[in-house]
Amino acid sequence: MEDAKQNTQIMERPKILTISTDEETLGLVDEYVGNADYKFIKSDFDTKNIKKIIKNQSPSLILLDIDNSDIDIHRFSQYFENYNIPFIFIVGVMFDDDILEDILECSPYQFLIKEIEEDELLRAIAVVLKKHKLNTINVIEAKDKIREKNVELVVEKSNSVLLLFLCVSLILMALLTRNATWLQWVLLIPTLAMIINAIASIKKQKEVEMIEDGDKLPFVSIFIPAHNEQYTIKSTVESIAAMEYHYEGKPQYEIIVVNDGSSDSTGEILHDLKKDISNLKIVTRHPPRSGKGKGFVLNDALTLSKGEVIGVFDADTQVKTDYLKI
Incomplete structure (x- = not known):
């Protein structure tokens, strides 16, 4: 019975909740997602x-139309994140830099511009659903590993405490009877070391300090593997390039984007960005070298990097300006 229930959940059509007051947008989304066999929900x-729909129907993804609407997108996006629901913003053609900045601060999975085309919408939905599923699996696996490590630590500490207790007992017995054997003298040194380590471990760890302006900074190389990322690569590179991580007025980091055989406009976008971002480096992999896997991509980036610290970001990453200073 339980297996049948799980199979039903797996086969259930993904539900796309569209929040908008624009009937034209609602009609287009309804038509497009219906063609792809998604279930359309509107609000x-x-x-x-919205809360009632989320509670009763558990949508797989939310499309939030922020065009011509006076809403607090930060509050809405935080609410969706609390329910672990991925979301995409829909914006008008004439959105300005202030709206773009608000969008990037909210960190949606993607944003689409009206008029929405069917292929673009369905591709975005498919990518977001897949990425969110992988992210959820990674989080679950990470929590399982942390839980396992915590159990191992408890066992190790219990064994250490027991061993320490036995060693101390033997040494105290030798001191009280004034008849220490060679084994008790041998145990004295590791026992003292264990006691010192135990005392040191309970001391409060030093809090992490933020790097202040003027401090000598380690040079950082940031790798971004990119394959057909024309919709996200520009905002990703610009977000990373805006980080406040400088020494003596110069960026103390480099951005290395590896264009791994992209067949869309990723390459052209990167070359346009290069004109304004001095610390951007571009590696282009062409067939038959392209498409060999992430390991080959990162190896190519390593040949150009000069950083003391290496970071690898996805091609749809958004970061805050103080990301590297914490």
Whole structure:
């Protein structure tokens, strides 16, 4: 019975909740997602209605239309994140830099510009659903590993405490009877070492300090593997290039993007970005060398890097300006 229930959940159509007051947008999304066999759900911006839908229907993804609507997108995005629901913003053609900055601060999985095309919408939905699924699996696996490590630590500490107790007992017995054997004298040294380590371990660890302006900074190389990322690569590179991590007025980091055989406009976008971002380096892999896997991509980036610290970011990453200073 349980297996049948799980199979039903797996085969259930993904539910796409669209929040908008624009009937034209709602109609297009309804048509497009219906063609792809997704289940369409709609709502206006009423918070109670949205909460009710999320609670009762558990949407797989949310499309939030922020065009011509006076809403707090930060509050909405935080609410979706609390429920672990991926979301995509829909914006108008004439959105300005302030709106773009707000969008990037909210960290949506993607954002789409009206008028929405069917192929673009369905591709975005498919990518977001797949990425969110992988992220969820990674989080679950990480929590399982942490849980296992915690159990191992408890066992190790219990064994250490027991061993320490036995060693101390033998040494105290020798001191009280004034008849120490060679084994008790041998145990004295590791016992003292264990006691010193135990005392040191309970001391409060030094808090991590933020790097202040003027401090000597380690040089950082940031790798970004990219394959057909024309919709996200520009905002990703610009976000990373805006980080406040400088020494004597110069960026103390480099951005190395590896264009791994992209067949879309990723290469052209990167070359346009290079004109304004001095610490951007581009590696282009062409067939038959391209498409061999992430390991080969990172190896190519390593040949150009000069950083003391290496970081690898996805091609749709968004970071805060103080990311490297914490």
